[in-house]
Amino acid sequence: MKKIRIFIYYLQELNYRLAYSVIGTLLLFSTTYIYKQSLIFLILPQGLSHFISAGLTEIFFTYMQLCTIISFSFGIILTVLQIYLFLRPGLFFYESKITLNLLIGIILFYTYLYLILFPLLVKFLWELFTTYSNNFTPIHLTFEPRLNDYLEHIQHLNKILSFSFPCLITLNLIQKYTKKILWVKYRGIAYIIVFSIAACLTPPDILSQTIVALPLIFFFELQIIFWALYQEYQKQLLIRQPIKTN
Known part of the structure; x- marks a missing residue:
């Protein structure tokens, strides 16, 4: 009977905490909906005079989509x-410390990602691709970007960046519990897995898959180089150790 009471107590506490999360998400949704136009203005490219809208309900669903994602x-x-x-x-001290450090790292990573890196990437990609649209010489081409299409591209970029941290954590865990020589031996299989993951996360085009896969491959190769340098450092350290004499 006591175990049942304890189980009910923990179940109620879990329900309360999940209810706090749901209420906090709904409050955040209502807050973002109030400031929806300001949020869209923050992610719009600088120097653009207008966007076009082709659907009657396009603006409404664009607002809803933006507020839902945030x-x-x-x-x-x-x-x-x-x-x-x-x-x-219920955690040990070291487990609680590791989990807390991981949560702090996640919060700092995404704070840096969305406050510094994300605006720079949006600006760079906008300037890169609008150059091709404005310099189309065979015929006269009028570039009039559509708001919904622009936000869809922003959403794809957000999806790519948001999944980068879990992929890096998974890669570190695999590296920790496997032999490093296997990383070098089966490098080709790792590339295929990386491009398969990129195909699941991105739209069905080779450019988006390459943009996602190349950073993961770079990090993969960086781990191998770091491991090789670390092994060489350990060998040199053992060679230079003084010989103990009685």
Whole structure:
């Protein structure tokens, strides 16, 4: 009977924490919907005079899509924090410390990602691709970007960047619990897996898949180089150790 009471108590606490996450996500959604035009203005490219809209309900669903993405993204972080607070009393000290450091790293990573890196990438990609649209010499081409299409491309970029951190963490875990020589021996298989992951995360075009796959391949090769340099450093360190004499 006591175990049943304890189980009900923990189940109620878990329900309360999940309810806090849902309420926080809904409050964030309502807040972002109030400032929806300001949020869209922040991600619009500088120097553009107008966008076009071709559908009657396009603007409304664009607002809803933007607010849902922002609130859902922060809602996931809020849910993970609530789950951590729920599990923390039952964790060992080192487990709690590792989990807390990982959560802090995730928050710092995505803060840097969306405050610094994401605007720079949006600006760079906009200037890169609009150059081709404005310099189309065979015929006269009028470039009038559509708001919904632009936000869809921003959404794809957000999906690519948001999945980069879990992929890097998974790659580090695989490297930790496998032999490093296997990374070198089966490098080709790793490339195929990376491009398969990129194909699942990106639209069906080779350019998007390459943009996602190349950073993962670069990090993969960087891990191998770091491991090789570390092994050489360990060998040199053993050679230079003084010989102990009695």
